[in-house]
Amino acid sequence: MYLNYFGLADNPFSIAPNPDYLFLSPRHKEALAHLTFGLRESGGFVMLTGEVGTGKTTVSRKLMQQLPDNTQVAMILNPTLSALELLETICDELGIAYKDNQASLKHYTDLILKHLAQNHHRGINTILIIDEAQHLMPEVLEQLRLLTNLETNREKLLKVVLIGQPELQQLLKRNELRQLAQRITARYHLLPLNAQEVKEYVAHRLQVAGGDKGLFKASTLGAIYQITGGIPRVINLLCDRALTLAFTKQQLVVHRYLFMVAAGQILGEDVVRQRQGKQWTLILSGLMLAGVLLGYVAGSWHG
Known part of the structure; x- marks a missing residue:
């Protein structure tokens, strides 16, 4: 409803994954480089983790x-599958024909391995x-590991990219998955944007939508980082x-007070107060530490 009012050609802050609005911060570029490198290596797995919305x-x-x-x-977007369902989904994604009346782990595995060899x-x-x-x-992950057993003298015939939340790191520490964990050739944990990257992120999306990069006041941009923690989706x-x-x-x-009202409506007033309080706690802790250091330096100098 506000597009014409602000001279925007499109919604700059839609949560739809529109590639036109792709913003690769230095850490996103680093994550991409790690995955790209991992896929060039001989191992079977690369892994990208991060909090929701990063x-x-x-x-x-x-x-x-x-x-x-x-x-x-x-591409598998919903991995809440049994081992049999996973193999069937992989067949569907790779265009491999199979017979429903012969559904078994061996039937699907043989077909996938044959397809990998043909590719x-x-x-x-x-x-x-x-x-x-x-x-x-865990049993599904183990089935994935078995699929990556097919290899030449130089490389695996199937490379697997695992993308997930931090719980994935804990899952792979389980003893029964240690063989799979050893096959991960590259892993990267994606952190939220820092304060400067938040400013660049907001400006980038406004610019792509044909708007003025100055729509958000400088004080508002500081509040955006403070309240969202640098998570793009938020x-x-x-x-x-x-x-x-x-x-x-x-x-x-957009003035700071308006953004805070918006944050209260979306996140809840209690969450906003908590995040503001945390920020002030960090500031006060920093000031106290600086005071102690200055006192120590002054005392040393007089002594």
Whole structure:
């Protein structure tokens, strides 16, 4: 409703994964580099973890865009599957025909291994990407490991990208999964944006939407980082609501107080107060530490 009012051609803070709004911060670029390097190595697995909303899907989409043309990708978005269902889904994704009346782990595994060998013979790389991988059951992960056993003298014929929340790291520490954990050639934990990156992120999305990068006041940008913790998805939700409030009040820029109102509506007043309190605690702790250090230096100098 506010697009025309602010001169925007599109919604700059939609949570839809529109590649036009892709913002790769230095840490997102580093994550992408780790995954790309891992897929070039001989091992079977690479792993990307991060908290909800930090941009793991963004990195995975960019990774897919950068894969060579001679690559066949199987993508699994809902991994809450049994081992049998997982193999069947992989067959579906790779276009492998199978017989329902012969459904068994061996039937699906034989078909997949045959397909991998054929792809390799034709010069085609095969990559399996699994999102929300923290939901995979240990026996399903073990089945994945067995699939990566097919290899040449130089490389695995199936590379697997595991993308998930931090719980995935804990899952792979289980004793029965130690063989799989040893096959991970690259892993990266994606952290939220820092304060400077939040400013650049907001400006980037406004610019792509054809708007003024100065729609959010400098004090507002500080509040965005403070309240969202630098998590892109939360930034989008709160900035969208803040622009709506600014429009209803016929204001040309988003002031800090309006953003705080938006944050309270989306996150709840208790959460906003908690995050503000945490910020002040850190500031006061820093001031106290600085005071102690200054006192120590002054005492040493006089002594």
